Amino acid sequence: MSHLALRQVTKQFGSVKVLHGVDLDVRDGEFVVFVGPSGCGKSTLLRIIAGLEDASSGEIHLDDRQVNDVSAADRGLAMVFQSYALYPHMSVRQNLAFGLENSRMPKTEIEARVMEAARMLLIEPLLNRKPGQLSGGQRQRVAIGRAIVRRPGIFLLDEPLSNLDAELRVVMRAELAALHKRLAATMIYVTHDQTEAMTLADRIVVLRDGRVEQVGTPLELYNKPANRFVAGFIGSPRMNFIDASIARTERGSGLDIGGKHHAAWGLDLPHGSPVTLGVRPHEVDITEVEAGAMALEITLVEQLGAETVLHAKTTLGGAFTLTSPGQGRFLVGDRIGVALPPDLHIFDSEGQAVSRR
Amino acid sequence: MSIVSETRGQAPSLSIVLAAPLRLVMGALNAPMSFVQRRFGLGGMGAVFLAPNMLIFGVFVLIPVAINLAYSFTGGMAIFFGERHVVGFEQYRTLFACGDYTQPATCREDAFWQSIHNTIFFVLVQVTVLVLAALGTALVLNREMRSRGFWRAVFFFPVLLSPVVVGLIWKWILQRDGLLNAVLVDYGFDRTLWLAERNWAMFWAIFVSVWAHLGFYALILLAGLQAIPRDLYEAAMMDGTGRLRTFWRITLPLLWPNLLVVITLALIRAVQIFDEAYVLTGGGPGTSTLFITQYIYETGFAHVLRNLGLASAASILMGVVLVGLTLLQLMASNRRNREGNR
Numbered sequence: 001m002s003h004l005a006l007r008q009v010t011k012q013f014g015s016v017k018v019l020h021g022v023d024l025d026v027r028d029g030e031f032v033v034f035v036g037p038s039g040c041g042k043s044t045l046l047r048i049i050a051g052l053e054d055a056s057s058g059e060i061h062l063d064d065r066q067v068n069d070v071s072a073a074d075r076g077l078a079m080v081f082q083s084y085a086l087y088p089h090m091s092v093r094q095n096l097a098f099g100l101e102n103s104r105m106p107k108t109e110i111e112a113r114v115m116e117a118a119r120m121l122l123i124e125p126l127l128n129r130k131p132g133q134l135s136g137g138q139r140q141r142v143a144i145g146r147a148i149v150r151r152p153g154i155f156l157l158d159e160p161l162s163n164l165d166a167e168l169r170v171v172m173r174a175e176l177a178a179l180h181k182r183l184a185a186t187m188i189y190v191t192h193d194q195t196e197a198m199t200l201a202d203r204i205v206v207l208r209d210g211r212v213e214q215v216g217t218p219l220e221l222y223n224k225p226a227n228r229f230v231a232g233f234i235g236s237p238r239m240n241f242i243d244a245s246i247a248r249t250e251r252g253s254g255l256d257i258g259g260k261h262h263a264a265w266g267l268d269l270p271h272g273s274p275v276t277l278g279v280r281p282h283e284v285d286i287t288e289v290e291a292g293a294m295a296l297e298i299t300l301v302e303q304l305g306a307e308t309v310l311h312a313k314t315t316l317g318g319a320f321t322l323t324s325p326g327q328g329r330f331l332v333g334d335r336i337g338v339a340l341p342p343d344l345h346i347f348d349s350e351g352q353a354v355s356r357r
Numbered sequence: 358m359s360i361v362s363e364t365r366g367q368a369p370s371l372s373i374v375l376a377a378p379l380r381l382v383m384g385a386l387n388a389p390m391s392f393v394q395r396r397f398g399l400g401g402m403g404a405v406f407l408a409p410n411m412l413i414f415g416v417f418v419l420i421p422v423a424i425n426l427a428y429s430f431t432g433g434m435a436i437f438f439g440e441r442h443v444v445g446f447e448q449y450r451t452l453f454a455c456g457d458y459t460q461p462a463t464c465r466e467d468a469f470w471q472s473i474h475n476t477i478f479f480v481l482v483q484v485t486v487l488v489l490a491a492l493g494t495a496l497v498l499n500r501e502m503r504s505r506g507f508w509r510a511v512f513f514f515p516v517l518l519s520p521v522v523v524g525l526i527w528k529w530i531l532q533r534d535g536l537l538n539a540v541l542v543d544y545g546f547d548r549t550l551w552l553a554e555r556n557w558a559m560f561w562a563i564f565v566s567v568w569a570h571l572g573f574y575a576l577i578l579l580a581g582l583q584a585i586p587r588d589l590y591e592a593a594m595m596d597g598t599g600r601l602r603t604f605w606r607i608t609l610p611l612l613w614p615n616l617l618v619v620i621t622l623a624l625i626r627a628v629q630i631f632d633e634a635y636v637l638t639g640g641g642p643g644t645s646t647l648f649i650t651q652y653i654y655e656t657g658f659a660h661v662l663r664n665l666g667l668a669s670a671a672s673i674l675m676g677v678v679l680v681g682l683t684l685l686q687l688m689a690s691n692r693r694n695r696e697g698n699r
Binding site for chain 1: 589592593597598599602606610611
């Protein structure tokens, strides 16, 4: 187990800056997930921690030791690659043992560790096979096993599940969570899949364009997104965004949504300021068209059994998604109204969450 | 196929115009083709399409090989087969008549055995040096380096030269009043007869052929190196694998199929060594760089006593060796395909 601290880490490839000063602390035994869209710098950040890339500036501390100039091998970390990176010409056993042999560990110790990892991951029967003879899920286990045998300070996992089919991904996700508990290891996990992030993470780091947008527990990010990007990225189906403006009337402060007044408290912005409202699909109630804060026309109905997902367009032309519990009887073309919840997410024109008094 | 795909997204009028003559030809071929198909059946069409190529292959390869074999059982100086007399295995007996195969001078055809000795020495040294040099070059070119494309071109350039040109260039450099001696004399050294001293002549024959072929093999190995995923090296790096161990345990095993192809191809080509060496040294001094192909050529065509029978027998023997090496190469590449498919 190790802890990690990043201080103002930047990375530049030629003239392209891919990381703009990342600060982060990862505690002992924590499961931290880096999440963000493609090209946000999450994999680069992981590779910098691993020592496979050098940071252009900033400091990397492992257990209070600055490791910027320490080689990947000497950082005591293990990485699971997206492609698994198994040596194709070696058996599973040799793949697991290869890293340990480098450290001139006694043979009996190597064998013991290989067997322990193989038992843990249920790959004992595969030890004499070559990677080419394994299924995707089995290769994934071997790749994780190769990290486990080294007993690293931190496990670094770079989109480890993205090459698996959807069903297997769910299974392996649960196993990874169990493994984390069992090993009590520090893990840093990179994914672009917010569901993986939500289900696995102790804390999530949301990255965009080389900047940390927000760090927090899954529910913190879900309930109190710091900005519009995080709000849109975390949660499925995605949060709806509605253009509105601040309306101060004799009745107090409120919001003007397409000409309709909507009460809202504690907003410090001046009258007329443009804002964006964020509403999660399950937070709205369906009403009669006239009674709702907004009128919608349904464009697509997805029956999931336990709930119904409705895709609709607003009278202003924007798209809106909402869910209704159970198996609602909706038809494409139906017009419905929606009542907005009292505690809307409100973002200013910069996209930052507006705090309420 | 290509016409159809090119039509997409482009002005259709142009491709229709371009395709028109093709359509005309194809239309004209329709009737004869259906006649041929009726005649030979659908299954026979494969053979029909192969026939032209087989005809060329037969006329220029198979039939000459058969003629060659037949000639090796005949004697005399006549060129036409009908005028030659059959001697059975006499030519082979002549070639193999020898007191001690390790001492060419004790053999009846001492030049033949000398050329075999020279060829074996040449093949062993040249292939070893060539493969190691090609591997080294490929490893260097595979690194991230400035103007990599330029360096690749530099090493590949000699491959584009005709072997005779290669021989002439180096002869011009190495001959008595050549470039190398001129430079040496300028710097106060003595002239060396690079091509007229036994050991130097062999050295330069090997050097020049390595120089001429290096780029080709380096390119094959470079392709193999680039096919090794970078992830594997990164995984090895995370595992703390040293550079030498990474090379032995990861690079070499994964490059092995390419290396095997390179070794066998280099072997086959080294056994066939002729043009560069012939132009460069002419087999000399004496017979010190006389290789088997040159022996065959001179025995059959250049010598005043044209001994076509003996030359044919020698070339059949050489052919057997080459077939053996080719089978080796086929086995190597078959194994590679099987492993690739798994």
